[in-house]
Amino acid sequence: MSFQDVKPLLKVEELSHYYGQQLGCRDINFELYPGEVLAIVGESGSGKSTLLNCLSTQINPTMGKAYYRFADGRVENLYEMSEADQRTLLRTDWGFVHQHPRDGLRMGVSAGANVGERLMALGHRHYDNLRSTAIDWLSRVEIDADRVDDAPRTFSGGMQQRLQIARNLVTNPRLVFMDEPTGGLDVSVQARLLDLIRKLVSDLGLSIIIVTHDLAVARLLSHRIMVMKGGEVIEQGLTDQVLDDPHQAYTQLLVSSILQVGT
Amino acid sequence: MTQPILRVSNLTKTFTMHLQNGLHMPVMNDVAFEVFNGECVVLAGPSGVGKSTLLKLIYGNYSADMGDIELRVGDEFINLVDADPRLILDIRRTKIGYVSQFLSAIPRVSALDLVAEVAQNWGHEEAKSLEKAQTMLARLNIPERLWHLPPATFSGGEQQRVNIARGFMGEHEMLLLDEPTASLDAINRKVVLSMIEEKKQAGAAMLGIFHDAETRNAVADREIDVTSFAVAA
Incomplete structure (x- = not known):
């Protein structure tokens, strides 16, 4: 079977969230496929955590849809499910790895x-x-x-x-959300954890949406990357392409701000 | 008539440096060439003319502004410019390999496992993969006492040879070679040259950069002068 025949696990359409008048994230559109690791990068306040919380149904967004494909092939808009069903999903088919254990x-x-x-x-x-x-x-x-x-x-x-x-x-689980999973750890401990995650992801064929401000983490783990700024996705694509050939000014700034360690 | 494996046409690349007041750096213009199975084509031209950039455009590390990079898969040509990231990743797994002189270090994985992993990805069983990896590491003169250690602690030359072992362990129909022999000693350079020759015999196509004139003359079936695509500064 060619990869083109594979259907997305998650399809997000025009998702926006406001906290009152305050913008959380705006007009987010993407698809996530089985076995794919998607990194959402950006600095504090860029909207990446708001987006993660919407996707994992911990917040119901102000607007937009997110269609999830269950193991039996059924597709449902997450935000039209009952709270009980959302909770069950989060406890069984999904995982959520928080920054703070x-x-x-x-x-x-x-x-x-x-x-x-x-x-x-x-x-x-x-x-x-x-x-x-x-x-x-x-x-x-x-x-x-x-x-x-x-x-x-x-x-x-x-x-x-x-x-x-x-x-x-x-x-x-078929889909795991991760919020800065290496955030509070020493560098050597981080390396071990990243290596472990990398191995588990490839052994289990998991789909992962990982929020991080650390581009090295994104490069090591993810296939695709979305760069967020001011609540919007400003650049996205293949991880090494976005990081090696960034087009947006903000992405160029992010990339040029990291220390060059190795290649 | 034989079809090329790779067909590049009308390719243009400009870097826009937003942090330098939006400076536009045109790198190449109207790039056009073809590569056929069973040949090794060398990109020639002075440093900074865009040889590595061209390899990175083909591998998808860089995105083109304009033009086509078409790869033949069976009887069809697939355009890699603006392709879905999943298509690029699929092509990298199954069609186009990239060998550079730098090892992207993965902590805690032994040299042997790193090389065997590639063979396994190509469908060989675990035992067979380990055997192939051992043969490859031995051929590249990596001392056996290092096989079970992660390459992060190896010398530069040893890391480079682990990386070459990984690159040549794959069975890609098209290989991009970014100075794989740079800073290798004469003995190991010869090993790599014979590996390139074997790939050619097996029908693979190679497009590479070799700074050393002697190596270049030994491997090149023909040269493409990248200077002709460069945008005059």
């Missing part, structure tokens, strides 16, 4: 329970299976099995972030 983890319960919780929400009840699945996922994100009963508050920042990824991926 405390927003995505339950810090007081064990690592194993953090991973098992989403499975239980899907109706899995068998304790031994839940535990072995949790341990399997901990090892996939490079956390020792003997930490399974420890609470994430005893983990380092990098480990917490890896745990958050495990918690999200355990239900085999």
Whole structure:
């Protein structure tokens, strides 16, 4: 099958969001295909987080549509679904990796329970299976099995972030949203996390929408990039093309502002 | 009559530097040439004339202002200018490979796995892929003690050879070579030359930049003088 026959997982049309009179994001149009990693870059206030929150149905946008294709081929406008259905989607078919692990983890319960919780929400009840699945996922994100009963508050920042990824991926989601997933981490810890994400994405064939202000993260992980400024997408395309041959003044400024490390 | 694998016509590229008051830098104009299977075509001309730019336009790192870059897939020509990003990525997986002298470092992946990964992407089984990767690394004189280490710690020359191993491990019908032999020693340069010769024999087309005149003379079936496309400064 040629890639041209593949239907989009998500199709966003004329999406805009205002906070009262204040513009969040305006007239966003794009398609995301299975297995694609899309990076949304821009500085604080560019509207990238507003867009991510609209796409993940945490905000219902002021205008516009986002059609999602379910595993069974059914296509629905996310904003016409009931809140209950939106929540189910977010807990099963989707994942959301927050910048701060405390927003995505339950810090007081064990690592194993953090991973098992989403499975239980899907109706899995068998304790031994839940535990072995949790341990399997901990090892996939490079956390020792003997930490399974420890609470994430005893983990380092990098480990917490890896745990958050495990918690999200355990239900085999088809689409994962990531909001600055490497944001608060030391550079060496960042590299390890990025490498892990890169590997999981290619092994699992996930679709990812990742918001980052770090162009190096976008270059390493994404196939396509959208550059946002003042609530609008000002440039988009193949990641290396946008970063190597930026056309808009703002994108050129962003690209010229990063330190050249290697090539 | 034989059809070319690559047909470039009327290609124009200008860089607009917004941070320099919108300075327009026309680089090339009306570029037109063809490349056929089984030949190695060398882009000639002094530094700064746009040879690398031309390779990057074909690979899709840069976007053209105007013109066509057509790749033959079967009996059809596909235009890569303004193509869907997914088409470009598909073409890079299946048709056009790019070998530069720089390794884009991926932390924590061993040299052997980096090279074997390419063979696996081309449909070889894991064991076979590892075997092919070992053969390739040995051929390029990467010491066996390094195979299981990530190349980030290697010398410049060793990294370059890992990158060449990756580039030549693929089975792309068209290879873009951006000074793959720069700063290689004589022995390894010879290895790369014989690898280029084998690709040619296998019917691949190559378009490359080689600064060293001796290497250029050894690999080039013909030369294209990029100066003729350059926009006079």
